[in-house]
Amino acid sequence: MRFMIIRRADKETEAGMMPSGELLAAMMKYNEEMVNAGVMLAGEGLKPSAHGARVKFSNGKPVITDGPFAETKELIAGYSMIQVKSMQEALEWVQRWPSIDAHGEVELEIRPLLEAEDFGDAFTPEMQAQEDRLRAHTGGKP
């Protein structure tokens, strides 16, 4: 099973504060452990929402709003993608997240990803072929 670990934003990530050397080292150690265990698939950090935008569709028509966005609670600051056998195993990895992040107050969300079999009959062989092309291109697993 693949899971996305979402690191929620906070005042410091939204202010564009870069991680300290100590936190950077702790995060890399954690990531390396997951890479060595064959668990980690990907991970990225996001710049503050001031660098971003929102595109809201109404009746299919897009309206653009530039960042920053005030509701920090609704924002995310980064994610990691892992492949493990169960939610239990995912939670065990998440609980090993460096506790110094966000001065010991970090908020993480764990979400299982949709896999091809979750789409059921609507997912035709043609779509599977298209999905395979996409995965081959992006290097995503499975």
Added chain:
Amino acid sequence: MKFMMLLKADKTTEAGVMPDEKIIVAMGKYNEALIKAGALLAADGLQASSKGARVNFDKGKRTVVDGPFTETKELIAGFWIIQVKSKAEAIEWAKRVPFEAGGPSATGDGTGQIEIRQVFEAADFAPENYQSEEAKAALKAEGEFRKREQK
């Protein structure tokens, strides 16, 4: 520049309603267009938050809370990672997400929201801010990690 396009959750995605064939076909076409333009790096959909959990740290102490989570506005239902030349180009791609065909969220009424966020890259970590030996080692390890991740 790398951008993440976040598909915001709505009642339909949170109810675990799967997109129908029309929407899957429209999304497939959109993803193919991203691939042809050399822009697509990754894309995935998330299961409803009822299948997920949160881990909150309080003074380093961990508390696990099982989903679902009620604040649908705060949740995401899927994402793309794209490589483009500018934020304007990222916005152009977000405008093309096929909501008129029902959209990836399966509400089918042409409504939805995409949030565009720029992704940190190695060049954003100014070396002068990371002088300690362990920080230097971490930045070096990050480069090695990226190479392994791409395999």
